[in-house]
Amino acid sequence: MLEFEYKREKQNILISLKTDATQFGTFHRIATIIYALKLDILSGELKTLIENGHEYTVDSFLLQADEGALGQAAFQLGVMMDSLFSKNAKFEEILSKLQIQEPAVSTFFRESPEFIFTDLLDKNQTCLYLETSAGRGLLYYVSRILMENQINIVSATIETDPKTGRARDSFFLTNVQGGMFASSPLAERIRAQILAPMQTI
Structure with a gap:
């Protein structure tokens, strides 16, 4: 449907x-x-x-x-x-x-990216706040890593600052068991996977 x-x-x-x-x-x-x-x-x-x-x-x-x-x-x-x-x-x-060319991921994270995971006890969800340089393919790339880790996006707010070109996105997430994970190794693994292209620069 x-x-x-x-x-x-x-x-x-x-x-x-x-x-x-x-x-x-x-x-x-x-x-x-x-x-x-x-x-x-x-x-x-x-x-x-x-x-x-x-x-x-x-x-x-x-x-x-x-x-x-x-x-x-x-x-x-x-x-x-x-x-x-x-x-x-x-x-x-x-x-x-589809002829998909992978985005130049490293360009998203050159200028002080922020990845903040916070558990929301009242919702039993984890908020991932992502602030970094915006660009075509950023959400394609980030959402793929979340999917590969079996993370469910319950809701999200996506914003791009028109003056600075910075993406300021908030994702409200649950793990495969339907719970929070900010204080677990899973959060650090996701962060490392997202930032992995920076290790090759």
Whole structure:
């Protein structure tokens, strides 16, 4: 099930989607499509809602496209999202058809990146606050590492400072058991994996 809407806002695209796909890696799949279409996520909000006993993912994003590619990008995005959430679709097959070039990850973390993990006892969730240089592919990269560690993104707020170009993103997460993990070795492992490209510079 997918409800997808988009509209143009000046030189950007505002999209919203609602789906009953709430398994690990749902946001990474969305971020992969966005990145593959050469779009950049400027801001956004991710939510997990329960309606009539059913769980839904409800997301909205403000996207930036290359100059002159706005209309085509919006159309392709709708087609790809429909394919992504089709019950007959396999993400691996969709991925194999996309020509994805890995982002220059090291450029995201050159200027004093911040990774702060905090356990929220009232929610039984861990907040990951990420502040670093923004750029196309950042969320594709970070969400992939979270997925590989079986981290569930319950909700998130994505922001990019228009003056400094800094990403200021907050992810509200649970581990595979559905609990917090800021004080466990898992948090440090995720941090190390995200920053690994910096070790080669």
